[in-house]
Amino acid sequence: xxxxxxxxxxxxxxxxxxxxxxxxxxxxxxxxxxxxxxxxxxxxxxxxxxxxxxxxxxxxxxxxxxxxxxxxxxxxxxxxxxxxxxxxxxxxxxxxxxxxxxxxxxxxxxxxxxxxxxxxxxxxxxxxxxxxxxxxxxxxxxxxxxxxxxxxxxxxxxxxxxxxxxxxxxxxxxxxxxxxxxxxxxxxxxxxxxxxxxxxxxxxxxxxxxxxxxxxxxxxxxxxxxxxxxxxxxxxxxxxxxxxxxxxxxxxxxxxxxxxxxxxxxxxxxxxxxxxxxxxxxxxxxxxxxxxxxxxxxxxxxxxxxxxxxxxxxxxxxxxxxxxxxxxxxxxxxxxxxxxxxxxxxxxxxxxxxxxxxxxxxxxxxxxx
Amino acid sequence: xxxxxxxxxxxxxxxxxxxxxxxxxxxxxxxxxxxxxxxxxxxxxxxxxxxxxxxxxxxxxxxxxxxxxxxxxxxxxxxxxxxxxxxxxxxxxxxxxxxxxxxxxxxxxxxxxxxxxxxxxxxxxxxxxxxxxxxxxxxxxxxxxxxxxxxxxxxxxxxxxxxxxxxxxxxxxxxxxxxxxxxxxxxxxxxxxxxxxxxxxxxxxxxxxxxxxxxxxxxxxxxxxxxxxxxxxxxxxxxxxxxxxxxxxxxxxxxxxxxxxxxxxxxxxxxxxxxxxxxxxxxxxxxxxxxxxxxxxxxxxxxxxxxxxxxxxxxxxxxxxxxxxxxxxxxxxxxxxxxxxxxxxxxxxxxxxxxxxxxxxxxxxxxxx
Numbered sequence: 122x123x124x125x126x127x128x129x130x131x132x133x134x135x136x137x138x139x140x141x142x143x144x145x146x147x148x149x150x151x152x153x154x155x156x157x158x159x160x161x162x163x164x165x166x167x168x169x170x171x172x173x174x175x176x177x178x179x180x181x182x183x184x185x186x187x188x189x190x191x192x193x194x195x196x197x198x199x200x201x202x203x204x205x206x207x208x209x210x211x212x213x214x215x216x217x218x219x220x221x222x223x224x225x226x227x228x229x230x231x232x233x234x235x236x237x238x239x240x241x242x243x244x245x246x247x248x249x250x251x252x253x254x255x256x257x258x259x260x261x262x263x264x265x266x267x268x269x270x271x272x273x274x275x276x277x278x279x280x281x282x283x284x285x286x287x288x289x290x291x292x293x294x295x296x297x298x299x300x301x302x303x304x305x306x307x308x309x310x311x312x313x314x315x316x317x318x319x320x321x322x323x324x325x326x327x328x329x330x331x332x333x334x335x336x337x338x339x340x341x342x343x344x345x346x347x348x349x350x351x352x353x354x355x356x357x358x359x360x361x362x363x364x365x366x367x368x369x370x371x372x373x374x375x376x377x378x379x380x381x382x383x384x385x386x387x388x389x390x391x392x393x394x395x396x397x398x399x400x401x402x403x404x405x406x407x408x409x410x411x412x413x414x415x416x417x418x419x420x421x422x423x424x425x426x427x428x429x430x431x432x433x434x435x436x437x438x439x440x441x442x443x444x445x446x447x448x449x450x451x452x453x454x455x456x457x458x459x460x461x462x463x464x465x466x467x468x469x470x471x472x473x474x475x476x477x478x479x480x481x482x483x484x485x486x487x488x489x490x
Numbered sequence: 491x492x493x494x495x496x497x498x499x500x501x502x503x504x505x506x507x508x509x510x511x512x513x514x515x516x517x518x519x520x521x522x523x524x525x526x527x528x529x530x531x532x533x534x535x536x537x538x539x540x541x542x543x544x545x546x547x548x549x550x551x552x553x554x555x556x557x558x559x560x561x562x563x564x565x566x567x568x569x570x571x572x573x574x575x576x577x578x579x580x581x582x583x584x585x586x587x588x589x590x591x592x593x594x595x596x597x598x599x600x601x602x603x604x605x606x607x608x609x610x611x612x613x614x615x616x617x618x619x620x621x622x623x624x625x626x627x628x629x630x631x632x633x634x635x636x637x638x639x640x641x642x643x644x645x646x647x648x649x650x651x652x653x654x655x656x657x658x659x660x661x662x663x664x665x666x667x668x669x670x671x672x673x674x675x676x677x678x679x680x681x682x683x684x685x686x687x688x689x690x691x692x693x694x695x696x697x698x699x700x701x702x703x704x705x706x707x708x709x710x711x712x713x714x715x716x717x718x719x720x721x722x723x724x725x726x727x728x729x730x731x732x733x734x735x736x737x738x739x740x741x742x743x744x745x746x747x748x749x750x751x752x753x754x755x756x757x758x759x760x761x762x763x764x765x766x767x768x769x770x771x772x773x774x775x776x777x778x779x780x781x782x783x784x785x786x787x788x789x790x791x792x793x794x795x796x797x798x799x800x801x802x803x804x805x806x807x808x809x810x811x812x813x814x815x816x817x818x819x820x821x822x823x824x825x826x827x828x829x830x831x832x833x834x835x836x837x838x839x840x841x842x843x844x845x846x847x848x849x850x851x852x853x854x855x856x857x858x859x
Contacts, residue, residue, distance in 0.1 A: 122587070168719075175544045177604050178569045181722035181851055192742070194719040194851055195575040199564035200547045206564040209588070210579060217585035218491070219578070219715065235546050346588065350537075350563040353550035373561070482550055482563055 125212045126333030126340035127488070128222075128326050129157040130450045135290040135321035135438035137231050142174045143182055146228040149322035149443075150187050153224075160326070160336065166220035167193035171207040171227035172442035173200060173235030183226055193220060200235050200477035201393065203227065204323070204445025205484035209346055211327045221329045227447075228322035229440035236318055236441070251306055251315065253355045253479035254394035258309040260361035261396050265411030272414065273300035275395035276313045276435050278421040283432020285462040288447075290319045290438030300395075314395040316434035323446035325453075341453045345378030345487025347371060355479045364480035367404040371474075371485045375406075378487035380470055382406035385487075387426075387455045387465040388472040389448035392433040401474055402428065405485070430455060430463040445475040449486065456490040494581045495702030495709030496857070497591075497695050498526040499819045504659040504690035504807035506600050511543040515552050515597040518691035518812075522593075523556070529695070529705065535589035536562035540576040540596035541811035542569060542604030552595055562589060569604050569846035570762065572596065573692070573814025574853035578715055580696045590698045591705075596816075597691035598809035605687055605810070620675055620684065622724045622848035623763035627678040629730035630765050634780030641783065642669035644764035645682045645804050647790040652801020654831040657816075659688045659807030669764075683764040685803035692815035694822075710822045714747030714856025716740060724848045733849035736773040740843075740854045744775075747856035749839060751775035754856075756795075756824045756834040757841040758817035761802040770843055771797065774854070799824060799832040814844040818855065825859040 131153030133145070154160060168191045170179040180194035193214060197207045204227045211223035229235070237249060261267060277297055283289035295303075295313055303313040333340040347370035352358070359365050375381055382405060390405065392398040399413025407428075408416045420428055431437050431451040434444060452471035454460040473486040500522030502514070523529060537560045539548040549563035562583060566576045573596045580592035598604070606618060630636060646666055652658035664672075664682055672682040702709040716739035721727070728734050744750055751774060759770040768782025776797075777785045789797055800806050800820040803813060821840035823829040842855040 173546055175603065177542055177567060178722055178847060180568065181719045181847070184719055185722045185726065190721075191719050192717040193575070193578065194717075195566050195568035195572065195579075197564050197566060198546060199549065203564065206562070209562065210564075210582075213579075213582040213586035213588050216587065217582035219582050219585075234544065348561040348563075350550045350553055350560050352559075353547055353554045357554065370561075478547060478550070 123216045124330035125215045125327055125343050126330060127453050128328045128333050128336040128340050129153050129160060130325045130453060131156060132288055132323045132447060132450055133321050134288045135319045135440055138320045140320055142176050142228055142230055145230065145320055145322045146170065146179060146183050146226050147186050149324040150183060150226050153324045153326060162189045165189050165191055165222050165224050167191050167211065167214050167223040169207045169211055169223065169225045170196040171203040171225060171446060172196060172229055173198055173203065173233045174230060175234055199482065201441050202445055202475040202477045202482060202484050203442045205473060205475040205486060208445065208449060209348060209484065212343055212346065215327060215329050221332050223327045224324065225446060226322060226324040227443035229442045231318050231320045233318055233441050250393065251310055254396060255307040255309040257361055258396040261400060264362040267414055269301055270297055272395045273297045274417055274421060275392060275398045276300045278417060279392060279429055279433040279436040282426055282430055282463065283436025286431040286437060289432045289436050290317060291436050310394065316393050316439040319438035319440050321438065321440035321443050323443040323450055325446050325449060339457050341456045342489050343486060344489045345374035347373030347485040350482040352481050358479060358481065362400065364400055364404040364476065364483065366480055366483040367401060367474065367476060370483040371405045374485040374487050380487060384470050385472045386468040386470050387430060387452060388428055388474065389451055390429060390474040391476045392429060392435050393439060395435065405474060426463050426465050430460060430465060448473045448475060452488050456488060492585050493699035494584045494696055494712050495699060496822050497697045497702050497705040497709050498522050498529060499694045499822060500525060501657055501692045501816055501819055502690050503657045504688045504809055507689045509689055511545050511597055511599055512551055514599065514689055514691045515539065515548060515595050516555050518693040519552060519556050519595050522693045522695060531558045534558050534560055534591050534593050536560050536580065536583050536592040538576045538580055538592065538594045539565040540572040540594060540815060541565060541598060542567055542572065542602045543599060544603055568851065570810050571814055571844040571846045571851060571853050572811045574842060574844040574855060577814065577818060578717060578853065581712055581715065584696060584698050590701045592696045593693065594815060595691060595693040596812035598811045600687050600689045602687055602810050619762065620679055623765060624676040624678040626730055627765040630769060633731040636783055638670055639666055641764045642666045643790060644761060644767045644786055645669045647786060648761060648798055648802040648805040651795055651799055651832065652805025655800040655806060658801050658805050659686060660805050679763065685762050685808040688807035688809050690807065690809035690812050692812040692819055694815050694818060708826050710825045711858050712855060713858045714743035716742030716854040719851040721850050727848060731769065733769055733773040733845065733852065735849055735852040736770060736843065736845065739852040740774045743854040743856050749856060753839050754841045755837040755839050756799060756821060757797055757843065758820055759797060759843040760845045761798060761804050762808060764804065774843060795832050795834050799829060799834060817842045817844060821857050825857060
């Protein structure tokens with residue numbers, strides 16, 4: 122089977138700027154080409170745009186602005202995991218032989234319409250994601266006797282790590298006391314427990330094995346893919362303290378890559394809210410059920426950047442359509458030993474975990490150098 | 491290489507009804523399963539939604555309503571050819587091995603936001619598609635000395651053919667005099683020259699060769715695929731009297747299928763406006779440049795349904811995200827000798843042509859039984 126490699130990437134700082142979506146999209150695409158001046162735009166067969174923005178025809182618009190005339194051109198939306206959905210789609214275009222090289226550009230504005238879950242009547246009045254996060258937090262704390270302090274450490278760790286990420290929305294560090302005394306949003310959540318919507322974009326270029334090897338000396342290969350949608354409605358979740366779609370996706374991705382979680386050297390996990398990080402670590406198999414926060418504490422105390430080296434969604438910001446691509450870029454940089462002060466020693470196998478809407482759907486990718 | 495077959499479909503009547511997009515989407519999906527009660531929802535690996543609607547997370551929502559828990563689930567948008575973009579994406583998931591069976595559901599409301607081309611500043615004030623159609627009409631008439639009567643016949647023919655399509659928006663027939671005296675929209679276009687936005691949905695199920703043969707006795711195979719985006723802006727078109735992206739797509743699709751246009755027994759071509767049908771016939775190779783209307787006249791006078799048997803977009807209506815899927819269903823029915831009074835004799839090879847935004851992008855599919 123054709124192998125698929127990541128051969129180039131570009132990313133913008135994540136900000137609160139009020140810019141047109143087209144301008145945001147173009148920015149990371151331009152950075153990608155500036156960083157890789159030898160890439161011939163005529164060899165790009167497909168341009169996939171990942172976004173929740175309501176503007177139409179963004180892929181042909183981006184293509185025209187970037188000087189590309191692709192065969193395949195469309196936008197992909199699946200709320201917060203639009204980015205990894207686009208990467209998996211690009212992978213399939215390449216393996217199927219319909220494309221040799223695919224550009225994926227994800228972008229979002231700080232006021233993305235993907236932040237309000239209008240469609241889910243099972244949420245009643247509580248359509249903002251903070252309400253599912255609040256129920257997850259209450260349920261997870263009760264189920265495993267977890268304290269507010271233990272969860273607050275997620276935010277402390279990820280803000281600390283984001284300080285080494287020049288593109289992160291946040292460049293401040295906080296103490297457990299700061300997190301626990303930040304503005305109360307719901308009974309269960311404080312402001313610093315939440316990732317923040319922002320403006321930003323991230324672009325990545327995938328190619329078939331043959332083209333990848335011609336394009337770069339250090340391609341990173343996508344060796345495992347797992348995806349699962351269990352439902353759309355929050356209340357159809359089997360559990361409010363585990364991520365069932367993540368379990369299924371991780372199983373499939375690790376099986377495909379012929380690895381298990383122990384082999385993973387570095388991972389980006391979807392910490393939209395602080396409770397998500399320990400839940401994800403447990404559902405991905407990094408930790409036993411209920412022990413995610415212990416793992417986080419150990420990582421923090423040993424200054425180990427293994428989980429969410431770029432600062433996660435909490436530290437980096439969460440421009441929905443760009444997030445999964447930004448996560449994949451971070452793991453690519455880690456595997457290329459190109460992550461600066463965030464570098465995890467001897468990283469050979471990495472994992473990306475990206476969810477939507479209370480983990481009703483998940484994507485897991487395994488990357489290798 | 492894995493072959494990909496169409497194994498089931500469902501379609502709704504195209505109407506002007508004011509229904510929620512989720513309800514519209516579900517309707518054709520339900521019809522698909524009702525028509526094919528043996529299909530096991532657990533074997534569906536991916537659910538792709540084709541739409542320009544602004545609602546988010548529609549694929550997981552449709553999946554939950556339809557009792558499916560797919561691996562892959564997202565929406566795809568590329569204005570008017572969202573439907574065939576989704577079919578090509580589904581094809582690639584199957585050939586790549588990531589999926590064995592993929593459901594594609596397209597839906598739109600009559601008030602779709604895809605009808606206004608907000609983004610194209612090269613259009614000046616003229617953001618509605620009637621303005622590019624108007625320029626196409628003026629240019630095509632001048633270039634090839636074509637009369638209003640010759641173009642009006644497209645609408646006459648397609649309304650006549652739509653009368654045999656129980657799902658068509660229109661069930662009226664018109665004379666050339668009726669078309670030429672219908673309400674004037676621009677200097678170049680009358681109301682009956684235009685396809686009309688409407689509410690409707692169309693669903694189709696694709697499967698790998700092995701699964702297709704187990705699922706149905708008469709699968710229709712996708713043997714040719716061609717896609718091209720030349721630009722997003724209307725004014726970047728090289729010509730206003732040919733469709734350049736269609737030429738390129740047709741060449742690729744026919745080459746892949748090892749056919750030429752002479753072998754095509756039946757075709758759906760994208761007649762968003764009357765001028766589009768002769769332009770498409772010429773760019774697809776059915777007719778020499780400037781002779782498209784002569785071919786249409788001959789087909790009309792011999793009661794030959796070869797081109798746009800279901801009545802095209804002008805007769806059937808144009809629910810953007812559903813259109814490419816509805817076109818593909820029509821060709822499937824033709825190849826299965828299941829098209830009732832619209833049946834073209836001895837149809838073995840069919841073609842689907844679907845464009846967006848003044849043919850700045852095109853998809854061409856070749857289907858065979």
